[in-house]
Amino acid sequence: MLTEIENKKLAELLFPEVEKTTEYWEEKFPYRKLGKKAEVTRMAPSPTGFIHLGNLYSALADERIAHRHGGVFYLRIEDTDAKRKVDGAVDLIINALRYFNIEFDEGAGFGDDAEQNAYGPYYQTERVEIYHSYAKSLVERGLAYPCFATEEELSKVREEQEENKVLTGYYGKYATWRDKTFAEYEEALKSGAEHVLRLRSQGEEGKEITFHDEIKGDVQLPENIHDIVLLKKDGIPTYHFAHAIDDHLMRTTVVIRGGEWLASVPIHYELFHVLGFKMPKYAHTAHLMKFDEETGGKRKLSKRKDPELSLDFYRKDGYHPHCMKVYLLTLLNSHFEEWHEQHPDEDLNNFPFSVENMSKSGALFDKDKLHNICKNELSRLSEDEVYEFLKTWAEEFEPEKAKLWFADEEKLKSILRLYMGVGAKRRRKDLIFAKQVFELIGYFFGDESEKDEFKLGTEEEKKILAEYLNTFDYADDNSAWFNKLKAVADKLGYASDMKAYKANPEDFKGSVSDIAEAVRISVTGRANTPDLWTIIHIMGEEQMRERINAVLNA
């Protein structure tokens, strides 16, 4: 045990450059003046420049919680790990979220003098002075000490511990630098040896803390007994130390983070208490999972193995951000889906989002469900909105083909009206994502990639087509046109009346539907399309005849 005076001397030895006191910082970053229900949340990514679905998922939760009641949602960059830094990452993050209509109120990316910077700096590497103030105060109070153990020594201890089947880590009797004399600390320091700063943990083995998590409820956890590293040998804080200080000084009220942090809550609990901070509320979220083909089980989505985790994956295929948001919200909050169904036209932001209704267990990412949501959401848009969306996408990802697709605005819009069922009693729901849309309507632009086969054979197909062309008149309206199909049916021994056909199918070669199918396939290459007459009138007589003749002459 060091005396009070020795602690002070040690602190001075360790942090001679620190002048500002913790009180100074407390005053500089006062509690925020916000409404009673307002929460302060944050997104705190490392600047790897890689934003994935999981990040978006929890950013959405943070943003909703903050903005639900006029709170603040800010961006802090956790760049304490130098190895992970990437240039331009902050803009990448801001833009990625902006794409989904998620905006920060404050934090990194706002410019140094901005009002939105009042609790900054927001880069952890620029906050070292602050961390050191608190570190010094901890040393002064005998709650932290320098540790000169080398990596080799540490791993040797761990091996020993593993062998003896005791808890691994730097604690109790294994914490060799915990109870040195002042002279020993001073001597090691003077030798210039590398060292870290460790917490002198006050926890007791066997004791428990009970911790309330907003999602999981009350959780019993063992008290922290580890003398964890506060400051790394380069003076940069570890996540734990930075988390406590930053979220306290930035006056965060709710910390929403991945479930992998639940296990380190005891550390945070002790840190907050030892530093004299009030703990924020915590919500530990479950991870997005995926079905693993190899093992046949669920597993966490990993950015290495799963391309669909990357936001770019969805951007490339042209998923509309609104659809992604709806899907994520249905995963995020169990009551959202029902609410959205009841209020289809309400702004998503009016949904009463609450942490309590967040899922406890990891959800499997379900592409079918996503697609269903896309269909529904897209079908509610106007053809102009869809047109603009497709155009933006195509210009970025298919610039060559875009020229062809968007050469005739009216034509594309007619196609969209057809495929969306604009004007019909009910909308169609054919559109899922941009790439899929262009595959769907590719035949309008000469895309012959795959042709369906006519089930009654080529000979029959040619007979039907020849007869069809004979009587075809571009000026016919939809019903006149269809009556001619019926006439073709009668002439070739097919039933023109579906009811008659269904009553006695053996009396006919087939029905009008087969006539229509032959024409449909030769014109569009597909057995299934929306209204054929409309298609023909969008593409024009010339293109129709060309396509039919191509089949006839094959």
Add this chain to the structure above:
RNA sequence: GGCUUGUUGGUCAAGUGGUCAAGACGUCGCCCUCUCACGGCGAAGACAAGGGUUCGACUCCCUUACAAGCUACCA
């Protein structure tokens, strides 16, 4: 290994001691119909297992199984 969390139909889920255990996606069938889509109707399909507590357990407790996370000078 230790600590922690989780487990309701194929998937997402409601549910908080008494329900014929919601709903959505998917699947299948029927209807509508020139195909498809849309829409309508219907069907199949679940409380991980075993012990308790209780008049009564999906709900509370214990054990087991399975899954996930943590066990760093990474976050």
